[in-house]
Amino acid sequence: MKSLDQITIKLRSKSGETLDILVDIFDNSLSSKWLPEFENILDKGLHLEKNYCFFGFPQSPRDLDFLASEINRTIAGINGSSIDYMIKDYFTAANMVETNWSDRNGAYKIDINHDKFNQLHLYFEETQGVSGAMSEHYLNADSKTRWYIRQLNLLCHEAECFIISLSRKDDAPQWIRPSNVMCWLNAPRFILDEEDYNLFGIDTIARDYGGVYVGVNKAVGKHHYEVFCDEGDDSRIDELTTTTLKPQTEAAGDFDIEWGKSTLNELFMKEKLDKFREWLIANKFDPNDPSLTIGHPKIGQVDFDSSFRTNDFNKVLNILSEHLDVYSIKTSNAYAEYDYTYNDSMRLQIPLL
Numbered sequence: 001m002k003s004l005d006q007i008t009i010k011l012r013s014k015s016g017e018t019l020d021i022l023v024d025i026f027d028n029s030l031s032s033k034w035l036p037e038f039e040n041i042l043d044k045g046l047h048l049e050k051n052y053c054f055f056g057f058p059q060s061p062r063d064l065d066f067l068a069s070e071i072n073r074t075i076a077g078i079n080g081s082s083i084d085y086m087i088k089d090y091f092t093a094a095n096m097v098e099t100n101w102s103d104r105n106g107a108y109k110i111d112i113n114h115d116k117f118n119q120l121h122l123y124f125e126e127t128q129g130v131s132g133a134m135s136e137h138y139l140n141a142d143s144k145t146r147w148y149i150r151q152l153n154l155l156c157h158e159a160e161c162f163i164i165s166l167s168r169k170d171d172a173p174q175w176i177r178p179s180n181v182m183c184w185l186n187a188p189r190f191i192l193d194e195e196d197y198n199l200f201g202i203d204t205i206a207r208d209y210g211g212v213y214v215g216v217n218k219a220v221g222k223h224h225y226e227v228f229c230d231e232g233d234d235s236r237i238d239e240l241t242t243t244t245l246k247p248q249t250e251a252a253g254d255f256d257i258e259w260g261k262s263t264l265n266e267l268f269m270k271e272k273l274d275k276f277r278e279w280l281i282a283n284k285f286d287p288n289d290p291s292l293t294i295g296h297p298k299i300g301q302v303d304f305d306s307s308f309r310t311n312d313f314n315k316v317l318n319i320l321s322e323h324l325d326v327y328s329i330k331t332s333n334a335y336a337e338y339d340y341t342y343n344d345s346m347r348l349q350i351p352l353l
Helices: 029-044 064-079 114-128 143-171 194-199 224-231 267-282 304-308 313-321 342-352
Strands: 003-012 018-026 097-102 107-112 179-182 189-191 211-214 250-252 255-258 298-302 326-330 335-337
Touching (some): 018 029, 018 304, 029 250, 064 114, 107 143, 114 143, 114 224, 255 298, 304 313
Antiparallel strands (some): 097 107, 211 298, 326 335
């Protein structure tokens, strides 16, 4: 596919060594809108959320104990605020997971405690609201409380991804799904056009190894596949724990990089996507309706040979696991440095909210 540009993401290790990741940006309808928005982010020096950046890396220092502690700190911050919203809940590394028997492997394995995390996401939905209809709690909150409200959502998704990788680390290490989620505070949004919807689709749920995708739903809410996974294939949308289910109508210069192996042609993924199609039909959605914006629109691809000199999954994962910090990013027309760590997030982000 014709390339619009090649961007360089410089990662940094704890000892200061760097690694350049080269990404080819495709020439398609969405990329042509996304690239100028992304370069605008770099030019303006917007804040990269390093506390929401590396997902599903089993060796990450942001482990379950750390994440549970952060969730509890967030709850305490909201309960101690003046927004008149009280969360009576407590999280531990133990109660965030379930232990279930796996017939396929003949052993017990850990899984996400979906009830626990659905409830956590509900706290976020009730305290923040959705794009265009923010809650009174959020509108009345000061910047520190808004930061805590935002963390409810970020920590929820990060912990879920970490649990999935922990579950697969010993059971099926080839299917660990690490990723980068690159989000900037106050990134301007743009509206998707009808032609962009053609880049979505159920098959794009199974993201490509090294694929680069426009980021999470900017309308604030869960998309259909998240609800299907979290609530179960027998769930019905009028009985959901979560309250917002929205198509993706807005995007920004954010992006994700998928570091997990491609699954589209695997039997287990084909079976899951078939069940998802059945769930959509049962909930009166058309699986082929592009306006549902299901899946992940691809805008680029990592150049493995130039970045790692290999595309072997285990070798790439080991290299990445030693470089869990973004130091700089450049395109042909823009450049920005990020010389801080996730430990600086609260101090740096609150003034920006």
